[in-house]
Amino acid sequence: MPNVESYDDLVLHIAFARLKGNNFSLGTQILDKVGDERRFFGMSEAELQKTMNARSPILDDDYRRALLERALRQARHADKINVDFIYYSDSRFPRRLANCADAPLGLFIAGDTDLNASHIISVVGTRRATSYGISSASKFVSELASMVPNLVVVSGLAYGIDVAAHRAALDSGIPTVAVSAVPLDRIYPETHRPVAVKMIQNGGAVLTEYDFESHTNPSLFLARNRIVAGMCDCLLVMESDRKGGSMTTASLANSYDREVFALPGRITDPYSRGCNKLISTNGAHILTEPCDLAEYLGWAHSNVPQQKQFPLDLTDEQLCIVRYLDANADSLPVQIASAVSMSLADVQDALFQLELMGCVASTPAGGYSASH
The missing domain is CATH 1.10.10.10 (Winged helix-like DNA-binding domain superfamily/Winged helix DNA-binding domain)
Structure with missing residues (x-):
């Protein structure tokens, strides 16, 4: 193995986060046995096999060496284009997401947003949104922004409901975060680049788990849905057919014990069928008024924070x-x-x-x- 002392922690973190198949569950298990990322990359394959009591391609010397070299390129490119990398042990990493076993260990981020804000909603829906879905998404975001303090809106920057939610947040003057399925030196779809730039300029962010050498793949769009679901307190499904990315995101959110809400629609409307199914099968609460959602979540009134008192006998x-x-x-x-x-x-x-x-x-x- 190369001299790992020549690599700083940022490179080690990027490399470790990119281990094939790695996630919060696997990564923490490895570190519990090995100690830290520097030891993981500094040990020989034989030493790792003995320590882990396992054989795996991710322990291969050449594979780990290539990861470090790639991570060094990512760190340099990120610095060049003003992109940051936040690791799971960083206080800036979204703590709600960190509680999901399949969460990534690190995120590339452009922008400076509190990913641990006190109130975070994710808004999803079909790319083929109707005027009903778009106006409803805008209404819920704008009205919640006026009644809920420290609100952040998360979505995926896609056509339809996603970009409507981002635009409504911008119009309401609150931060909004896009979870991208492509590296941050690209924007998908490209036509939404002005929206992404405006989001960053107005206290929002665009983030992704994928480094700059990742290739666009349809599977990455489904994989990013777990981040959209995991980052939030509650998920709003504004319009969806019975199958699609929004239904997958709703399923993930339920598995993470997030509150899920769905906008009802006419039984004859294709892009209300998924929402109606979620409601009828108890996969989501019915979404009717923003004030009802805020009341259900206990967000309806802002309390003045008080100084908390702790026991005097604490060390x-x-x-x-x-x-x-x-x-x-x-x-x-x-x-x-x-x-x-x-x-x-x-x-x-x-x-x-x-x-x-x-x-x-x-x-x-x-x-x-x-x-x-």
């Missing part, structure tokens, strides 16, 4: 963890460890004690939040 380390979780709900132990500069083992021990004390609570997805 400095425990207090640091609780304060971090108070601002970053549903965080995983590895994210906490990175944010508070503690070892993973020490964080896990502290979380156990804090949970017994009632200061933190574990979440179904394996994360932790401060108790309220």
